[in-house]
Amino acid sequence: MKSGVFFSLLVFTLFCACAGQGVEKKFPYRWTYMSRSLNNDSHVKEIADIAKICSEHGLNGILLSCGADQLDIKGPDYKRRLKEVKEICDGLGVEIIPSVFSIGYGGSVLAHDRNLAAGIPVRDALFVMKKGEARIAADPPVSIPNGGFERFKGEGAVGFDSPEKLGEVISRDRENVKQGKSSLRFENFSDYPAEAGRLSCEIAVQSNRLYRMSCWVKSEGMDPSRPFGSGNLRLQATAPDDRPLEWINVNMPTSADWVQVVEGFNSKDCDRVVISVSPSREQSGKFWLDDLKIEEIGMVNLLRRPGTPVAVRGEKSGTVYEEGRDYAELIDSRLNSRFDHDGPAIKLLPGSRITEGERLRVSFYHCTHVYDSQTTICMSEPEIYEIWRTNARLLHEQLAPSKYFFHMDEIRAGGTCKACKDRNLSMAQILGDCITKAHDIVREVNPQAEIFIWSDMIDPIHNGSDRRPYYYHVDENFYGSWNYIPKDMVIACWWHKMRNESLAHFSGLGYRTVGASYYDADDLENPKDWLVSLDNTPQAKGIIYTTWLNKYDLLDDFGDLVTRHLE
Numbered sequence: 241m242k243s244g245v246f247f248s249l250l251v252f253t254l255f256c257a258c259a260g261q262g263v264e265k266k267f268p269y270r271w272t273y274m275s276r277s278l279n280n281d282s283h284v285k286e287i288a289d290i291a292k293i294c295s296e297h298g299l300n301g302i303l304l305s306c307g308a309d310q311l312d313i314k315g316p317d318y319k320r321r322l323k324e325v326k327e328i329c330d331g332l333g334v335e336i337i338p339s340v341f342s343i344g345y346g347g348s349v350l351a352h353d354r355n356l357a358a359g360i361p362v363r364d365a366l367f368v369m370k371k372g373e374a375r376i377a378a379d380p381p382v383s384i385p386n387g388g389f390e391r392f393k394g395e396g397a398v399g400f401d402s403p404e405k406l407g408e409v410i411s412r413d414r415e416n417v418k419q420g421k422s423s424l425r426f427e428n429f430s431d432y433p434a435e436a437g438r439l440s441c442e443i444a445v446q447s448n449r450l451y452r453m454s455c456w457v458k459s460e461g462m463d464p465s466r467p468f469g470s471g472n473l474r475l476q477a478t479a480p481d482d483r484p485l486e487w488i489n490v491n492m493p494t495s496a497d498w499v500q501v502v503e504g505f506n507s508k509d510c511d512r513v514v515i516s517v518s519p520s521r522e523q524s525g526k527f528w529l530d531d532l533k534i535e536e537i538g539m540v541n542l543l544r545r546p547g548t549p550v551a552v553r554g555e556k557s558g559t560v561y562e563e564g565r566d567y568a569e570l571i572d573s574r575l576n577s578r579f580d581h582d583g584p585a586i587k588l589l590p591g592s593r594i595t596e597g598e599r600l601r602v603s604f605y606h607c608t609h610v611y612d613s614q615t616t617i618c619m620s621e622p623e624i625y626e627i628w629r630t631n632a633r634l635l636h637e638q639l640a641p642s643k644y645f646f647h648m649d650e651i652r653a654g655g656t657c658k659a660c661k662d663r664n665l666s667m668a669q670i671l672g673d674c675i676t677k678a679h680d681i682v683r684e685v686n687p688q689a690e691i692f693i694w695s696d697m698i699d700p701i702h703n704g705s706d707r708r709p710y711y712y713h714v715d716e717n718f719y720g721s722w723n724y725i726p727k728d729m730v731i732a733c734w735w736h737k738m739r740n741e742s743l744a745h746f747s748g749l750g751y752r753t754v755g756a757s758y759y760d761a762d763d764l765e766n767p768k769d770w771l772v773s774l775d776n777t778p779q780a781k782g783i784i785y786t787t788w789l790n791k792y793d794l795l796d797d798f799g800d801l802v803t804r805h806l807e
Contacts, residue, residue, distance in 0.1 A: 275306070293796050298803035299795075309340040309342075323638065339645045340646065350617065357543060358607060358713070359545075362604050366379035374585060376537060382536055383533075389423055397439075409426060419456075423529060424530070441515055448506070449506070450537050458530075459528075472520045474488065476518075480510065485507065486503060540582060541577055541579070545621055553601050561600075643690045643691070648697060652714065653714060656713070675724075675729075697721060698718070702742060732784065733756065767785070
């Protein structure tokens with residue numbers, strides 16, 4: 241009897257071991273994504289809780305975004321917490337894969353120096369010297385006629401395009417006003433097409449200049465803002481060919497009194513732009529708009545690095561004036577990628593050659609943001625790679641990871657500063673060179689390291705496509721970027737709709753792949769689709785539970801699903 245029980249247990253143990261080996265062999269990478277700053281001790285416990293779920297449900301890694309590429313500027317408490325996380329995860333058999341070297345979301349590099357942001361040029365802005373300081377002078381003057389919405393023709397505000405359902409979505413309101421005698425009320429959004437709630441006007445501007453637009457908004461009964469910076473209404477500047485120049489998705493409170501909204505934009509090569517305000521789709525409630533304005537602004541978000549030089553010259557004389565001799569050092573002390581402040585004035589120094597009343601033409605570079613807070617760094621500035629090299633060494637010393645994940649997705653600015661232009665490379669080549677340099681930096685500290693990267697910017701099916709000649713603030717696309725990256729990297733594909741095409745593209749080039757699944761749904765249909773697609777992809781090596789909203793309620797079921805699928 242005892243021998244029979246022993247034999248049964250032995251068979252069961254061998255079966256489980258073989259099943260586990262099968263899972264490991266087919267999908268060695270079974271991870272979840274997690275983002276924590278490690279700025280307080282509670283984050284250690286939260287990571288430990290997730291690691292425990294992973295360990296108990298067949299998952300073997302946490303792709304951890306925690307600022308691990310800022311170790312040179314982190315304090316002892318952060319390093320202690322990172323060490324505790326490593327010890328906890330090691331004990332559970334769950335590997336930590338640090339997310340590092342972000343470009344599109346440049347916070348880690350910008351924490352070292354905000355001047356390393358990607359730069360957009362302003363050319364020959366007019367500054368006039370008065371009483372020892374030169375400040376911006378609009379050239380030519382610019383305004384939004386009837387931006388206070390005081391003049392109407394029938395139901396339509398004079399100077400603005402009239403939506404089809406005027407009076408039903410956008411109406412004149414004489415009771416709720418910020419200034420003057422009337423404002424515009426927006427309501428009934430869900431009853432009509434999105435275009436019915438878009439108010440716009442076209443105005444003349446000067447090309448390659450920096451402008452600020454602003455308005456006042458009041459809300460009542462609106463839906464809460466949705467995730468990922470979608471907001472519940474949008475203020476936008478658009479080129480005549482419909483290319484967005486800049487926009488802000490406003491996160492208005494459900495109900496609130498008047499709030500000022502401010503955004504800036506670079507006119508690029510445009511001499512006319514369209515300014516518009518519109519609600520988000522499927523929005524309820526109502527909001528009021530008043531005092532819509534535009535103004536040319538000076539050196540807001542001024543960048544000072546080798547690849548973003550400033551030039552100050554006399555308009556008539558052509559004399560190029562010198563910083564430190566003719567005028568004081570120029571610095572934007574806020575440099576927050578926002579347009580809620582003014583840039584520095586040009587201040588005369590003793591003995592300056594600049595004269596009182598002189599008109600100056602000033603060229604410079606500024607940074608900007610996309611959506612709520614995304615600021616891209618410049619891939620052509622050498623200092624970035626020194627920061628990465630220092631932190632790769634420190635990360636190897638503290639965490640000794642065998643895998644690194646490059647957070648190089650959604651690179652929405654770049655290629656427009658002097659550092660980029662002087663290279664005479666395409667954006668595909670600049671990105672490929674950046675990825676290759678980062679790859680080699682990791683290999684310097686760990687020649688055996690496995691290196692992963694998000695797929696989108698090197699994927700012709702996704703953000704590396706040639707569907708349009710530009711990509712956000714990038715004046716060209718990234719098509720062909722996959723031709724310039726190392727062949728031993730592992731590509732994490734994440735566009736669910738086009739997963740089969742993306743996986744096939746990289747597999748056909750000989751790359752190993754993983755599927756980044758889930759995205760905060762209330763079920764696991766997305767991962768089920770990915771598992772089928774990965775089964776049909778040569779060299780597919782794993783799957784990730786990817787939550788951007790910290791939704792881990794389905795993580796245990798996800799682990800069980802993957803384990804069952806692979807047995």
